[in-house]
Amino acid sequence: MGVDISDIVIKHETKLSNFSGSLVSVDAFNVIYQFLSSIRQNDGSPLTDLNGNVTSHLSGIFYRTISLMNEGIKPIYVFDGKPSALKQRTISERRLMKEKAKINLEEAIEKGDIEKIASLRRSINYITPEIVEDCKKLLGYMGIPFVQAITEGEAQASFMSSANIVQGVISQDYDCLLFGARKVLRNFTLYGRRRISSRNIYVSVNPEYIELEETLTSLGISREQLIDIAILTGTDFNEGLPRVGAKTALALMRKNGSLENILKLKNETIPNLEEIRQLFLHPPSINNVDTTFREPDKENVIKFLCDSHNFSVDRISKSLDDLQIQFNRGRQANLDTFFK
Numbered sequence: 001m002g003v004d005i006s007d008i009v010i011k012h013e014t015k016l017s018n019f020s021g022s023l024v025s026v027d028a029f030n031v032i033y034q035f036l037s038s039i040r041q042n043d044g045s046p047l048t049d050l051n052g053n054v055t056s057h058l059s060g061i062f063y064r065t066i067s068l069m070n071e072g073i074k075p076i077y078v079f080d081g082k083p084s085a086l087k088q089r090t091i092s093e094r095r096l097m098k099e100k101a102k103i104n105l106e107e108a109i110e111k112g113d114i115e116k117i118a119s120l121r122r123s124i125n126y127i128t129p130e131i132v133e134d135c136k137k138l139l140g141y142m143g144i145p146f147v148q149a150i151t152e153g154e155a156q157a158s159f160m161s162s163a164n165i166v167q168g169v170i171s172q173d174y175d176c177l178l179f180g181a182r183k184v185l186r187n188f189t190l191y192g193r194r195r196i197s198s199r200n201i202y203v204s205v206n207p208e209y210i211e212l213e214e215t216l217t218s219l220g221i222s223r224e225q226l227i228d229i230a231i232l233t234g235t236d237f238n239e240g241l242p243r244v245g246a247k248t249a250l251a252l253m254r255k256n257g258s259l260e261n262i263l264k265l266k267n268e269t270i271p272n273l274e275e276i277r278q279l280f281l282h283p284p285s286i287n288n289v290d291t292t293f294r295e296p297d298k299e300n301v302i303k304f305l306c307d308s309h310n311f312s313v314d315r316i317s318k319s320l321d322d323l324q325i326q327f328n329r330g331r332q333a334n335l336d337t338f339f340k
Contacts, residue, residue, distance in 0.1 A: 002154075002173035003230040005246040009174060009215045011208045016188065019168065020072030023291060024185065025157035027171035028077040028146070029127055031189045032135060034172070035060025036125040038190055044118030049309040054131070058309060061135050062301075064189045065144060066319050069326040073188075076166065076291060077139055077146040079132060080153040084279060086237040086272060141301045142323060143294035147286060155179045155283035165289055168209065175236070177212050178227050178280045184210045219250065227280045228259035237276045241268055293330055296323050 039056040040046055046056040068075050104116075139146050149156035158179035160166045168183040169176045176184045187207045216223060232249035234240025244252070252262045263269060270276075298320050305311040 002175045003178065003233060003235045005174050005177075005226070005230055005233065007246045008219060008229075008250050009177065009210050010218055011186075011210050013206050013208050016068070016071040016073060016207055019185070022072075022167040023074045023076065023165075024068075024168045024170050024188075025147075025160040025166045026075045026077045026189075027154045027157050027169065027173065027176070028079045028135065029153050030171045030173055031060070031064075032057050032127055032131065033125055034190050035064070036127070036131075037122045040118075040122055042118070043114070044122050053309065055309050055311070057131050057135060058138055058305065059311075060189070061138055062142070062305065062316070063319060065139075065142065066323050066326075068188070070322055074293060074330070075144065075170065076160070076289070077135075077144065078153045078157040078160070079136070079146060079148050081149040081151050081156075084151055084237065086276060086279065138301070138304060141297045141304060143296045143327060145290055145292060145294075147289055150284040150286065152179075152283060155279075156285055157181070159283065159285040160289060163287070165291065174210075175230075175280075177210065177215065178223075178230055178235075179283060180212070180223065180281075182212050184212075186210070221250075221253065224277070224281070225253055225258075227277060229253050230280075231259065231270060231273070231276060232262065235276065237279060238270055238272065241266060293327060295327055296320060298324070 035057045036046060036054070039059050046054045047059055049055050065075060136146060147156060147160075154169075154171055154173055154176050157166075157169045157171065158176045158181035161169050161176075161182045162180035168185045169181040170185045170188045171181075172186055174184070185207065186209070187205050191205050191207055212223070216226060219226075221229070229246065229249040231238055232241055232244050232252065233246055240249075252265075253259075256262045256265060259270075259273070298317075301320060302313060302316055305316050306313045
């Protein structure tokens with residue numbers, strides 16, 4: 001869900017090849033949700049193995065990671081830790097939305113509304129502990145590094161950007177800018193033509209990037225003020241003011257200078273305000289991150305994906321050859337740098 005400040009940030013359409021040579025952090029839960037909702041069968045149900053286990057996330061992690069590597073982009077996945085207590089409202093709201101979608105799905109099935117059935121199935125996704133462990137196991141076999149965040153995965157991924165450990169953060173969420181990500185890379189794991197079931201149309205989705213400093217300079221505000229603008233509109237940690245979107249919040253900030261002045265003007269209060277600010281400015285983060293890419297364990301990848309989850313041996317083997325090529329190139333580049 002996250003914060004919606006899309007109307008005021010500056011986006012640039014780009015190509016993956018423009019980021020060749022970049023080390024990036026990946027908001028793992030964010031992209032896994034994308035895979036679970038978009039990598040589906042025609043009737044909207046997820047991909048499964050012969051035992052009925054969902055495999056959409058495994059397909060996404062495997063093939064999209066190798067696509068990134070083939071473009072010269074080296075991803076480090078960051079997984080969520082324990083959510084902040086301030087996020088309980090958002091978590092409850094999401095759970096309620098899924099329960100309502102389940103009820104609507106049952107009604108659509110009774111009516112035989114095929115279009116609505118597919119749409120609702122795509123909207124009901126759960127990242128279970130088993131899905132998380134499967135993703136970590138697969139990444140380990142592939143030789144791709146990953147990080148277990150203390151709290152929010154996007155906060156850790158963004159910290160890695162602000163600390164110059166990585167050159168960008170792959171995520172759909174604008175919250176990463178609030179957490180200090182210098183550059184946010186959107187639509188990097190799912191792009192091309194995408195179908196919108198509710199409207200029965202296809203739209204083009206292209207990779208794009210947002211630079212924090214460019215946005216702040218263009219708007220004439222500080223990062224602290226951007227955080228306050230987001231708080232006014234509503235974040236995962238608080239409800240925003242009624243009828244206040246990003247553009248309105250920006251105008252209020254420019255006119256009144258601070259969130260405190262705006263709240264006084266509106267006769268409003270925001271519970272836990274300072275705690276929310278500090279959560280964005282100084283989230284608990286891991287400083288010592290292992291960025292080592294290791295040689296892929298082809299045998300275990302094939303056992304895991306093909307033997308356990310019924311993926312095609314031929315397709316997996318071909319993609320593993322690509323992954324091995326990228327690993328060899330990275331190893332050679334490191335050797336070349338060492339002997340200069």
